[in-house]
Each structure stands twice: as structure tokens, then as C-alpha cells.
Amino acid sequence: MPAEPKKSLVGEEYEVEIGSVAHGGHCIARTSEGQVLFVRHALPGERVVAKVTEGEEGARFLRADAVRILEASKDRIEAPCPFAGPGRCGGCDWQHAKPGAQRRLKADVIAEQLQRLAGLTPEEAGWDGTVVPAEGDKLPAGQVPQWRTRVQYAVDPSTGKAGLRRHRSHEVEPIDHCMIAAEGVSELGIEKRDWTGMESVEAIAATGSQDRQVILTPRPGARLPLVELDKPVSVLRVDEKSGGVHRVHGRPFVRERADGRTHRVGGGGFWQVHPKAADTLVTAVMQGLLPRKGETALDLYCGVGLFAGALADRLGEKGAVLGIESGKRAVEDARHNLADFPRVRIEQGKVESVLPRTGITEVDLVVLDPPRAGAGRATVTHLTSLGARRIAYVACDPAALARDLGYFREGGYRVRTLRAFDLFPMTHHVECVAILEPADKGR
Numbered sequence: 206m207p208a209e210p211k212k213s214l215v216g217e218e219y220e221v222e223i224g225s226v227a228h229g230g231h232c233i234a235r236t237s238e239g240q241v242l243f244v245r246h247a248l249p250g251e252r253v254v255a256k257v258t259e260g261e262e263g264a265r266f267l268r269a270d271a272v273r274i275l276e277a278s279k280d281r282i283e284a285p286c287p288f289a290g291p292g293r294c295g296g297c298d299w300q301h302a303k304p305g306a307q308r309r310l311k312a313d314v315i316a317e318q319l320q321r322l323a324g325l326t327p328e329e330a331g332w333d334g335t336v337v338p339a340e341g342d343k344l345p346a347g348q349v350p351q352w353r354t355r356v357q358y359a360v361d362p363s364t365g366k367a368g369l370r371r372h373r374s375h376e377v378e379p380i381d382h383c384m385i386a387a388e389g390v391s392e393l394g395i396e397k398r399d400w401t402g403m404e405s406v407e408a409i410a411a412t413g414s415q416d417r418q419v420i421l422t423p424r425p426g427a428r429l430p431l432v433e434l435d436k437p438v439s440v441l442r443v444d445e446k447s448g449g450v451h452r453v454h455g456r457p458f459v460r461e462r463a464d465g466r467t468h469r470v471g472g473g474g475f476w477q478v479h480p481k482a483a484d485t486l487v488t489a490v491m492q493g494l495l496p497r498k499g500e501t502a503l504d505l506y507c508g509v510g511l512f513a514g515a516l517a518d519r520l521g522e523k524g525a526v527l528g529i530e531s532g533k534r535a536v537e538d539a540r541h542n543l544a545d546f547p548r549v550r551i552e553q554g555k556v557e558s559v560l561p562r563t564g565i566t567e568v569d570l571v572v573l574d575p576p577r578a579g580a581g582r583a584t585v586t587h588l589t590s591l592g593a594r595r596i597a598y599v600a601c602d603p604a605a606l607a608r609d610l611g612y613f614r615e616g617g618y619r620v621r622t623l624r625a626f627d628l629f630p631m632t633h634h635v636e637c638v639a640i641l642e643p644a645d646k647g648r
């Protein structure tokens with residue numbers, strides 16, 4: 206007998222007490238029957254009516270939106286963005302929280318992940334328990350930092366208008382302005398144009414140069430539009446078959462300034478989105494590693510060479526840096542960006558396969574800045590065998606970081622300091638920098 210399909214609970218409403226914050230931009234609550242709800246648009250301590258958006262009877266958990274606030278937290282404000290709220294734009298998770306409260310929520314998530322996945326208290330991680338705003342971002346409640354220098358707009362196929370995706374949906378929320386977009390992005394006027402035939406339009410406003418770029422992803426068979434924006438831009442397009450990014454007109458890259466250097470970033474390659482992020486992270490990494498002249502270093506997941514360049518600069522002409530990066534275009538850019546450092550080498554490929562092949566058995570310093578999935582056990586174990594005196598782990602996901610810190614501990618390393626930065630205001634994302642050293646070394 207085929208199993209009876211479970212009854213969907215989408216649309217059901219439950220009056221619930223909101224518990225603690227959970228990783229991912231929601232809070233935990235329980236129905237009177239004990240079913241776990243992940244509730245968006247709520248804050249810890251509130252009493253709300255939560256309407257189910259995903260899940261069925263007997264599911265391990267349900268997803269829901271707080272649609273009526275019965276008892277509000279003192280941290281609640283009216284969302285400054287007119288497009289935020291249940292069922293609306295999915296870009297920001299904490300529009301309804303005061304800025305200081307947003308950072309405390311992120312700190313609670315980091316603390317919970319460290320405890321659960323690495324068995325570390327904030328004190329044991331050398332962390333003061335705070336999430337620090339980027340320079341200039343400490344604004345009064347209701348004011349929003351315009352920090353997003355890269356915005357991926359989705360195009361509504363029925364109107365050709367660019368908007369933003371709703372939470373966990375392909376539907377497009379039409380907007381006339383994104384409040385967190387950097388001025389250089391807003392000035393392009395993407396929301397005013399007709400993008401018929403496009404799947405998405407990414408707008409990039411570089412930091413420290415006037416370079417502006419749009420990257421178009423056309424729907425199958427669609428012709429590219431003539432791109433006439435309010436400011437000059439270069440235009441790239443994503444090939445629908447190969448996923449490769451090709452130049453349509455203008456420069457195939459943007460120039461980003463950080464750590465006193467200019468970095469070429471081509472073809473939609475990775476660059477930190479907040480304009481202060483690259484400098485903030487380089488400073489935190491260098492303060493943690495304290496590079497000495499003549500040392501050797503690895504920069505893993507090196508992108509276009511941000512940390513490799515910063516290290517090479519500080520290690521001097523007798524020092525040496527090896528960067529490893531999987532993206533072909535990013536490797537070309539890193540080699541170009543670091544051409545003035547003869548003792549920097551960049552290898553293309555996945556860290557997990559390239560690092561063992563290098564034959565390196567010893568290194569003084571390591572920076573690793575992996576994607577959201579983290580580095581994983583095999584890479585961490587390999588790293589702990591190289592005897593580095595310090596390792597800097599730059600992490601955009603506190604869960605992957607905490608898991609990997611556990612692997613580092615198994616390999617004989619301990620966390621010396623941890624710092625957390627709010628480089629994604631209004632969203633649940635947060636960036637951490639952990640500095641590790643051999644466990645047998647005193648603090």
C-alpha cells in the first residue's frame with residue numbers, strides 16, 4: 206500500500222511564544238502539540254501568530270512567518286524597507302530589529318554554533334561575544350547602511366521588471382529601490398528599465414574606482430537588450446549552456462581597491478560585497494597572524510588574491526606565498542594582481558586536491574577563506590600537519606566554522622582569538638575571523 210500523503214499545514218496559524226534565535230534568520234517556537242516552528246519576522250520573547258509557509262503534519266519542523274505580533278520585543282522596530290515583511294522580499298531577515306539587536310542576534314547564533322559544534326564557550330574561543338559593525342555603519346534605528354555593492358536582481362517574466370526574490374521562492378517581489386544597495390548600484394536605475402527576456406541582472410559598483418558593471422543572464426533563446434542605464438557601465442552576459450561569463454561591451458572586469466592595492470575582478474568572480482569588508486578582514490587577519498619578514502604562507506580559496514597580496518607585502522622579498530583557487534578567471538586575475546610579487550605563486554584547482562599535490566610539508570602561516578560549506582575534515586587535517594605557527598580562518602558561515610574548529614582541535618590546534626563583523630547588515634549573515642595556533646603554545 207503506498208503511504209498516505211501527509212496533510213500540508215501551509216496556511217495554518219498558531220499562537221506561539223518565540224524562543225531563541227536560530228541560524229538562518231529565524232527564531233524557534235513550538236506549537237501546543239510540540240511541533241517545532243522556524244518563525245521569520247519574529248524576535249525572541251515575543252508572542253505572535255505564526256502562519257505556516259512550509260511543512261506537513263508529522264514533519265520534523267515547520268517554517269512559518271509571524272503575521273501578527275501580540276506582544277512585541279523592545280528590540281522591534283517598524284521595518285524601514287517598504288518591501289520587507291511576511292511573503293515579501295527575501296533579501297533581509299532582520300529589518301524589524303534595531304541595529305544593535307541584529308548584532309546581538311548574530312552573536313547568539315555564533316555562540317550557539319561554537320558551543321554545539323565545537324564545544325567552545327566564547328571565553329575558550331578568545332571572543333568577547335560581540336559582533337562589530339563596519340566603520341560608518343553604526344546608525345540610529347530606522348536608518349539603513351547602503352552597503353550592498355553587488356545586487357542580484359531577478360526579472361519578473363510577466364512584466365520584464367527587475368525585483369528581488371521572495372524568501373525560498375522563485376517569485377519576484379517588484380521593488381522600486383533596494384534600501385541596502387550601495388549608492389553606486391542605486392544610481393544605475395536597474396529597477397526603472399525593461400529587462401524582458403532576462404532571467405536576472407546583477408549590478409556591481411566597485412569600491413575605490415568608478416567601475417560599474419551589469420551581468421545579464423538571458424532566458425533560453427532570448428536576445429540581449431540594449432543596456433542604457435543612468436550611468437556608464439560595462440556589460441557581461443552569462444552563457445545559458447556553459448554558464449561561462451562573456452564580455453558584451455566595456456571592460457570584462459571591475460577594479461576594487463583594498464589594502465592600498467587595486468584588484469582586478471573579472472567575470473563576476475568573488476569579491477566581498479560590503480565596501481569596508483576587504484579592508485576590515487585584511488586588518489583582522491594581519492593583526493592575528495603578525496607576519497614576519499621572510500616567512501612562508503598559504504592563501505587557500507584565494508579568489509583574486511586579496512590575502513595573498515596582503516601577506517606578500519608584509520613578508521618582504523624573502524617571504525613566499527602560495528595561493529590556491531578553483532576559479533579559472535579568478536586565478537588569471539590573481540596572477541595579474543600579484544604580478545609585482547615574484548615570490549607569489551597561484552595554483553588553480555580545488556584546495557582538497559591541489560594542496561596534497563604541492564608536496565609542501567611545512568609552512569609558517571595559513572589563511573583560509575572557504576565558501577559557505579567550509580574547508581572540511583580532510584583539508585583541515587592536512588593543514589594541521591604543516592606546523593604553521595598561526596592560521597587565520599575567515600568564515601562566512603558560523604556553522605561550517607564551528608565544525609572545522611572541531612577538526613582543528615583534533616589536529617592539535619586551538620583558537621587563540623575570534624572576532625565577528627557585521628558585514629551584511631539587515632540580513633542574518635555574519636563574517637568571523639578565527640586565529641588558531643598549536644595547542645601546546647601558551648596564550
Ligand SMILES: C[S@@+](CC[C@H](N)C(=O)[O-])C[C@H]1O[C@@H](n2cnc3c(N)ncnc32)[C@H](O)[C@@H]1O
Pocket residue numbers: 475476477506507508509510511512529530531532535554555556557574575576
Ligand atoms: C569566500 S571566497 C574568498 C576569496 C578571497 N579570499 C577574497 O577574500 O576575495 C571563496 C573562494 O573560494 C573559491 N573556491 C570555492 N571552492 C573551492 C575549492 N574547493 N578549492 C579552491 N577554491 C575554491 C571560490 O571560487 C572563491 O573565489
